Amino acid sequence: MNVYVLxxxxxxxxxxxxxxxxxxxxxxxxxxxxxxxGVTRRQLDSLTLGACDELDGRPISSMLxxxxxxxxxxxxxxxxxxxxxxxxLAYARFAAGDTDLxxxxxxxxxxxxxxxxxxxxRAEPFFTRPIGIGGMVSxxxxxxxxxxxxxxxxxxxxxxxxxAYARAAGNPRGMAHSVPTAEDVDRSSMDAxxxxxGHRAPLTDGAVALVLASERFVERNAGARPLARVAGIxxxxxxxxxxxxxxxxxxxxxxAWRDALRRAGVEDATVLDVIELESPTGYHEAAYxxxxxxxxxxxISPSGGAFAQNPLFCTGxxxxxxxxxxxxxxxxxxxxxxxxxxxxxGCHGFAQQGNVVMVFDxxxxxx
Amino acid sequence: xxxxxxxxxxxxTDFKTHHPEHTFAEQxxxxxxxxxxxxxxxxxxxxxxxxxxxxxxxxxxADADRWSIDYIFGAGKPMMRVHTGGATGGSAVQAAYNLxxxxxxxxxxxxxxxxxxxxxxxQHVLNLIFDVFYERDMPLSTNTTVGLLATxxxxxxxxxxxxxxxxxxxxxxxxxxNPHAHLKGHITIDDVMASRVISYPLKxxxxxxxxxxxxxxxxxxxxxxxxxxxxxxxxxxxxSQSTTYWIGDRLTPTSDADFVDFDIAxxxxxxxxxxxxxxxxxxxxxxxxxxxxxSVMTPIQLERLGFCGPGxxxxxxxxxxxxxxxxxxxxxxxxxxxxxxxxxxxxxxxAIDAANQVMGTAGSMQVPGVTNAVSTAVGGLMQFINCTVFxxxxxxx
Numbered sequence: 129m130n131v132y133v134l135x136x137x138x139x140x141x142x143x144x145x146x147x148x149x150x151x152x153x154x155x156x157x158x159x160x161x162x163x164x165x166g167v168t169r170r171q172l173d174s175l176t177l178g179a180c181d182e183l184d185g186r187p188i189s190s191m192l193x194x195x196x197x198x199x200x201x202x203x204x205x206x207x208x209x210x211x212x213x214x215x216x217l218a219y220a221r222f223a224a225g226d227t228d229l230x231x232x233x234x235x236x237x238x239x240x241x242x243x244x245x246x247x248x249x250r251a252e253p254f255f256t257r258p259i260g261i262g263g264m265v266s267x268x269x270x271x272x273x274x275x276x277x278x279x280x281x282x283x284x285x286x287x288x289x290x291x292a293y294a295r296a297a298g299n300p301r302g303m304a305h306s307v308p309t310a311e312d313v314d315r316s317s318m319d320a321x322x323x324x325x326g327h328r329a330p331l332t333d334g335a336v337a338l339v340l341a342s343e344r345f346v347e348r349n350a351g352a353r354p355l356a357r358v359a360g361i362x363x364x365x366x367x368x369x370x371x372x373x374x375x376x377x378x379x380x381x382x383x384a385w386r387d388a389l390r391r392a393g394v395e396d397a398t399v400l401d402v403i404e405l406e407s408p409t410g411y412h413e414a415a416y417x418x419x420x421x422x423x424x425x426x427x428i429s430p431s432g433g434a435f436a437q438n439p440l441f442c443t444g445x446x447x448x449x450x451x452x453x454x455x456x457x458x459x460x461x462x463x464x465x466x467x468x469x470x471x472x473x474g475c476h477g478f479a480q481q482g483n484v485v486m487v488f489d490x491x492x493x494x495x
Numbered sequence: 496x497x498x499x500x501x502x503x504x505x506x507x508t509d510f511k512t513h514h515p516e517h518t519f520a521e522q523x524x525x526x527x528x529x530x531x532x533x534x535x536x537x538x539x540x541x542x543x544x545x546x547x548x549x550x551x552x553x554x555x556x557a558d559a560d561r562w563s564i565d566y567i568f569g570a571g572k573p574m575m576r577v578h579t580g581g582a583t584g585g586s587a588v589q590a591a592y593n594l595x596x597x598x599x600x601x602x603x604x605x606x607x608x609x610x611x612x613x614x615x616x617x618q619h620v621l622n623l624i625f626d627v628f629y630e631r632d633m634p635l636s637t638n639t640t641v642g643l644l645a646t647x648x649x650x651x652x653x654x655x656x657x658x659x660x661x662x663x664x665x666x667x668x669x670x671x672x673n674p675h676a677h678l679k680g681h682i683t684i685d686d687v688m689a690s691r692v693i694s695y696p697l698k699x700x701x702x703x704x705x706x707x708x709x710x711x712x713x714x715x716x717x718x719x720x721x722x723x724x725x726x727x728x729x730x731x732x733x734x735s736q737s738t739t740y741w742i743g744d745r746l747t748p749t750s751d752a753d754f755v756d757f758d759i760a761x762x763x764x765x766x767x768x769x770x771x772x773x774x775x776x777x778x779x780x781x782x783x784x785x786x787x788x789x790s791v792m793t794p795i796q797l798e799r800l801g802f803c804g805p806g807x808x809x810x811x812x813x814x815x816x817x818x819x820x821x822x823x824x825x826x827x828x829x830x831x832x833x834x835x836x837x838x839x840x841x842x843x844x845x846a847i848d849a850a851n852q853v854m855g856t857a858g859s860m861q862v863p864g865v866t867n868a869v870s871t872a873v874g875g876l877m878q879f880i881n882c883t884v885f886x887x888x889x890x891x892x
Contacts, residue, residue, distance in 0.1 A: 182557045187550035188580040188624050191875040204737035205586050208576045223597035250558035367570040
């Protein structure tokens, strides 16, 4: 059964969203997505949330958050890996024929959480936590490992960061960070070898919502105009151990990529017009490009990816929204020409332990 | 292509307050290995994993699911963690069901563990689920909120604390036949009445224990069922419902879902039973496994799921209607959540106990002739509920 994206919304990113409480952030984003799709909350029959108690600052955060996000008198469920993982489950729910119209919603107020403390609390208490491994250190371990595996050096990482900021500067849905020079990046503080502060995408606050519809719903509602079809989806999670082999292999990224492309009927990256990668550093982008066999630089993250906005938990789902906009021809100043098929990627966990890949294409005969 | 979904294997550990002999990840491994053994499967036969884990604040490792991945033979596989509070275990079954039914995966391992007693007092964590500005200072807690619910229910239908106690007596008695149950014993109504008051009218025995342990279930499509299970239980209906966070908004005359009436349970059951072809639950379902951490939640679910009319469940309890032997339907032959509540996996344990009844593998808890069984899971102060029907034959919805 085909699954379509009927509408979406991205909350304007902010380094520190003070206008809205967390539930207001979710409400306004879900509301805007419903308006974008031309449907009402009462038509919804499912809600799939991607949220993290620890980042939200309360146990069972969906108790507070589900209704503002559309979860009132509907079938609601939450996954805690990432916003992109919520998209995987939502897709399965639609493909199983159990829902016709639903929201996928995710959010993150990075500014309200001590992110490094949350990452440290993710470490198991016997070996990882006592040596102080958190998000930054595990990212650096990843950068070291893939640097050795793929011959990625600081010059390439810096080049990719500057290019990402430059692309992000044109994205009206981004932070409009100033574009640093290579010298700015190379002179920034060394946070954890080999990562300098300038290599890392700044965290932001944000929220994203997508309205999904079944083929049945689209056929029965003549006014429904899908933005894109979800052509394929894949996800996988690697070992928890931060050994060199696990970090170098990027196995879960490769598996997620392979499964998503296979389900989309796509052989390789050459037929993808846009690939929105979640690359928290320049090293990550360089590694993903190589591991996933992406040959063309011009298809990579026209939105600027995490350097446009980086609401940690939902950056991957933001990428999905950007990819859908590209397929729909609605990406604005960062629109690439003639986009028929776009992929979005998200990652999560220590040193990108988990990876998600989503492929979107034009709705075809339905348009 | 839409797939039929079957239960291929189950496992649960014994439940108790502490499991100091194992780490969390080892507990998860014990459950995963147990379910694989029960199904006669190897780790390579599993395509994907759904991890059942509610608030990690109880045990203090925020990525406990990902820490466990190597232990549950999942490294490199698709995995996701589901968390809907107390409803988590049932939601995990629902998510796994979606992954198989959609054709994305042939087989999915649902696994989880709970060690709630790592925290000195789980109530301190649970108190934080209430709204900071309006409800937390009242003070609402899980016990005081359900105390208010019980008061309202008893008043509305004219029942007494002894009626609540009768549910506990039956549950503890049923648990005597459950080798995994945390609390069990032949107790009397007087014993329940004599236990100390926690939040009027709830006394200690009206409330579930804080249990630790682990559990796993493996489900798969028909191809996998033919390979690995002679007599599977089919997942014939799955539905969830959610309502407002605000308790006050469930108490007004104009509320969509009255707190005591628990209307979302009726809505979830309607959809679940529709899928499963259940038109008369009392006649078609022989065993239930309800999420009932309080003795007042058993009658409410019996009524809302259509086993009897509103306000009748306690009266029928007096007449033995819900007894495992000689009753109209065996209500919680395992002893239910009143006897065992490992929050992260309680919904999964309920599903396992219901599926085992259909597969004829419930051991000393087995109820004869079970062709349909229903399990529920409830989360977020009755804000979320899910409902699953297991059948001996596959439904065709």
